[in-house]
Amino acid sequence: MLRNPSSAGGSHIVAGSLAEAESIAVLDHLTGRKWRQDTIKGGAVASIHGLAIGDALGYPTEFLDLAALTRRYGSWRQLELPVQDGVARVSDDTQMTLAVIEALAEASLDGVSAVTAATVEPALRKHFVAWLRSPDNNRAPGRTCLDACAALERGVPWQEATVLPSKGCGANMRVAPVALLPGLTAEQRAGTAQLQAALTHGHPTALAASDLTAHAVWLLAHNCHPSELLPRLRHYGRTARRTYHGDWLGDLAQRAGAADPAAFIAHGWDETLAALESVAAALAQPDPERDPCEVAGGGWIAEEALAAALYCFLLFPEEPVAVVQRAAFSSGDSDSIAALAGAFAGASVGGPAWPADWVRALEYGDRVRPLVAPWDTGHTHARWGGPGRGTAPGRRA
Structure with missing residues (x-):
């Protein structure tokens, strides 16, 4: 594991858990089975690499306006991964994504059927x-x-712990792993995506935007052509608009003061779908030099971060590096926008998406790969009876 060189030590990984594995060999011992070492070239690992790369690019550019960005970096295409002492440091976006990965690894130890609230x-x-x-x-x-x-x-119960009025992008910056764990049903995927958001962000738009972000990653990992992405996301949102996942969310809507849970979640979907329309309108006259935050807003809230990231991805669907460069060179929440854009690009393009030297430099990379690599072969971490199995994300030719 590559840790923050300035840290006094330690990490947010829980001691004794699967993420403590320093290598494939140690993971074999922890899980009682053999993991293939050639699984790191698929879409799940590429998506998480893309998220971390985007985060590392956007972390130093966050809080800078365009004038300051231009003075410091020149053109957005000149952005390079910032590496210090061999490490590309990431922000809380990647750290919390790792927490979600670890939680999913534990919840799926007995196979994906065990993944419940x-x-x-x-x-x-x-x-x-x-x-x-x-x-x-x-x-x-x-x-x-x-x-x-x-x-x-x-x-305290999570429904008391959550910040009910908040729809910040912390809700969906970390959701990509939910889309990449193989074998989940659509209900499990939606419920998990919304629940992981709801533990901290209780606003319905945080839930809907997290669900739609996960669905975008899932579609791209399963061969959705970029030209089809917005229509399919729009259809998904309209279909899910009044579906309140009570088995996963419990009485969250009631605690938020909503008399009707369906109306509660519909409000979130309405705001998220409106953000999609801003992307569609901007792509009608695409301008690679336009600040993504002029299209979608600053990205500080969940639906704006999703929209800005989608815009950057759809500008350059076959150029993953350009996707994260454009997203990081933005005047808003640059690390979260670029993290999501990188997750989309990695899921879509797969293993060849990222420069090898960038991948090698990623902080926490040696931790995440053993946990996520099995997902590219349709395996989850199952304790007994062999691995849980699902459908591995395919790659476009």
């Missing part, structure tokens, strides 16, 4: 709290995530 919620709680207390948690984390995770640590 009852198994996912305590796993997420544990790893979100571990992130909260990590000495590496010094990367400008969002206040909503900090406050909600502190409440989760106190052991």
